[in-house]
Amino acid sequence: MVTAADRAKGPARASVWLGGKVTRTRRTDQPAGLDLDKITAATVRLLDSEGLAKFSMRRLAAELGVTAMSVYWYVDTKDDLLELALDAVMGELALPGTDEDGGDQDRSGDRDQGRSVDRDQDRSGDRDQGQSVDRDQDRSGGQGAGDWRVQLRRLAAGYRSILVRHPWVSPLVGVFLNIGPHAVKFAAASQDVMRHADLPLRGQTGGLAAVFQFVYGFGTVEGHFRDRCARAGMTQDEYHRHAMGGMSEQPSLRRTFEQAQDVMAARGGDTVEEMRERDFDFALDLLIAGIEAKREAGEGPERGSAAADGH
Template structure:
């Protein structure tokens, strides 16, 4: 077991995947170890709670209540709350459908597929965005996604010194887009409104205020020009167009042999 003091001394080396034992499971089995409980059930319940209540309300006691066990029972399978959050983070990356990246000529479709899958994880699980930069994120599912992304970026033809920049351009865009989208959907749900209802009410409130209305005049014209009858349709158009810009940018940089 890694102590809190050890974690504080070496945060850059701390990960549930680096502790020399099966991730998230205490070694050995003791007589008092709970039955009817396992790591997979604990992680699944953690993901459900994080989805429904968010990271701010998550606690080991709340998780134990959800599982109908004692808090100490959970600690037979994970050492700390952070370990459990890291396991949950990797679990949701298991939802990502990885494309076959063997054909280098198909990199455009491969890149789009990975971008769409990454966005989906961020939207379905809004708590994920805050954890991605908090943990090393080196679990098997996360690494599978990362390796696929790297292979696709090599397939683009960008020189080695430009591949990380290309990766950042695409996937940091997706991270920002998916994070904002996920938080907006959460806010609508908390207000008891659909996305379209929330958008109409928000825009109506803005138009009622002369100062805001004046500043939002150009924005309203842009939103009209972007097309789409619903918030979801407008968002899809924006995402697709932005991704096409990034693909075109990669193609242009390859053509310049940067």
């Protein structure tokens, strides 16, 4: 509960990027080799391996082989570190306009894009960002990498991969402002892509919300499902068969299960990964088609101004 005394001190600091203590240099009595980048990288590793609920400054200090007070020299609170970690993983995204859309690979310490994709391939079968881009170009009628549709799909696929590789990210989105340098670059790139879609200014934020809220929900569920399967010691396909078998045996669920069989068969795909990819691709196609329909219906900036002039 926020007390009157707390309010009198001013509003709570909204972000580590807005005035929090972030110290990059070490004191002479601090452990050699310890710095903020290493602390942030260790935070990401712990969050990936143990999850958000188990993360603590004490656990982080043990991982680094230092005292908790050594960590507090660099940041004020655990929340500060969570914000820094959140922005660090956003640095894994490939953004349009960078070298081969590869991003600044050294901006995330030793976690470069190549290794991120390798990890994703290990967890996701044959799904990687390169194949996603190939599919995007096929669906876009051979449009080049500079086309806004291809770029939007690329950003969507990248954001989804972040949510899947790092399931702890989704609970933090909205808790923090997420205005670190990597997140701001991603937001700017997304806005630039949407401007090239020729939607009017009043509709561009809605277009971005439609795409990235969908990706957020899809990637969050996917990431949690992967974790659930891993905790159960099963592959995704094994878990899926186990769950479907259990549903088919329950009288209260049997009718719903049987009705869903035709839809699932029509969707196609022999594995959970394949079914998921088909759903994601089709849903994203629908969203992009909606943006195109809005533009073609005369709601682009030039048509809108012409209509206002009575032409």
